[in-house]
Amino acid sequence: MSHRILLLGAPGAGKGTQSAKLADEYGVEHVTTGDALRANKEMETEYGTPKSFMDAGELVPDPVVNEIVKAALEDADGFVLDGYPRNLDQAEYLSEITDLDAVVLLDVDEEVLVDRLTGRRVCDDCGANYHVDFQPPEEPGVCDECGGDLVQREDDTEETARERLEVFYDNTEPVVDHFRDEGVLVEVDGEATPDEVFERIRDVVEN
Numbered sequence: 001m002s003h004r005i006l007l008l009g010a011p012g013a014g015k016g017t018q019s020a021k022l023a024d025e026y027g028v029e030h031v032t033t034g035d036a037l038r039a040n041k042e043m044e045t046e047y048g049t050p051k052s053f054m055d056a057g058e059l060v061p062d063p064v065v066n067e068i069v070k071a072a073l074e075d076a077d078g079f080v081l082d083g084y085p086r087n088l089d090q091a092e093y094l095s096e097i098t099d100l101d102a103v104v105l106l107d108v109d110e111e112v113l114v115d116r117l118t119g120r121r122v123c124d125d126c127g128a129n130y131h132v133d134f135q136p137p138e139e140p141g142v143c144d145e146c147g148g149d150l151v152q153r154e155d156d157t158e159e160t161a162r163e164r165l166e167v168f169y170d171n172t173e174p175v176v177d178h179f180r181d182e183g184v185l186v187e188v189d190g191e192a193t194p195d196e197v198f199e200r201i202r203d204v205v206e207n
């Protein structure tokens with residue numbers, strides 16, 4: 001069975017962590033607009049670079065992001081989509097280019113989100129994700145997987161993290177409501193260990 005899974009949630013809810021595990025479990029593509037944009041941060045577009053929006057915690061303009069998602073989904077035989085759609089226009093565009101088998105919302109309290117974001121560290125070389133308290137590396141500042149340096153994402157300062165949360169509540173919560181109104185949204189409590197949250201999502205996807 002092909003899996004077309006959409007994972008929704010606020011910044012720091014664990015979308016990246018869980019999407020990677022799900023894509024691995026089901027052998028499908030992990031499509032993440034955040035990573036795609038970070039890999040093309042300096043790309044010149046008619047709106048400016050993605051970096052100029054991301055470092056301020058704002059959304060990158062829809063045409064740039066829509067094109068990335070369309071290209072990524074076109075050839076995918078199943079996917080876990082993470083970071084998109086983030087507003088109602090993106091949701092409408094998504095419905096034009098694909099169907100979905102499951103829409104899952106990861107629910108996490110706002111102060112837990114801020115702790116997760118400000119404590120996150122990512123490997124400069126391989127992109128592996130850590131948290132100084134919740135998922136620490138064996139040696140502080142060093143990636144367990146490749147020995148690379150662990151750094152803080154530029155948008156993970158407390159000020160920008162809070163701005164990203166505001167953008168989520170203003171722009172992306174209407175998307176959550178849209179899927180809820182359609183009766184296709186399943187909410188999963190995201191406040192547990194990553195393995196426990198994964199089991200909860202797997203239950204939803206398989207049942």
Ligand code: AP5
Pocket residue numbers: 009010011012013014015016017018033034035037053054055057058059060061062065082083084085086090116117119120121129130131134135155164190191192193194197
């Ligand atoms: P993006 O990269 O998508 O960031 P985000 O949505 O803000 O999500 P995060 O990556 O911060 O969090 P996450 O939910 O993936 O959590 P994670 O698993 O890492 O987007 C960045 C920017 O790109 C946006 O601000 C925007 O500018 C632009 N952009 C992206 N998509 C766009 C779009 N569609 N349209 C326009 N612009 C777009 O976990 C977070 C931390 O918590 C980690 O340290 C992790 O170790 C820890 N953690 C995870 N799960 C648990 C757990 N269960 N218990 C304890 N700790 C945990």
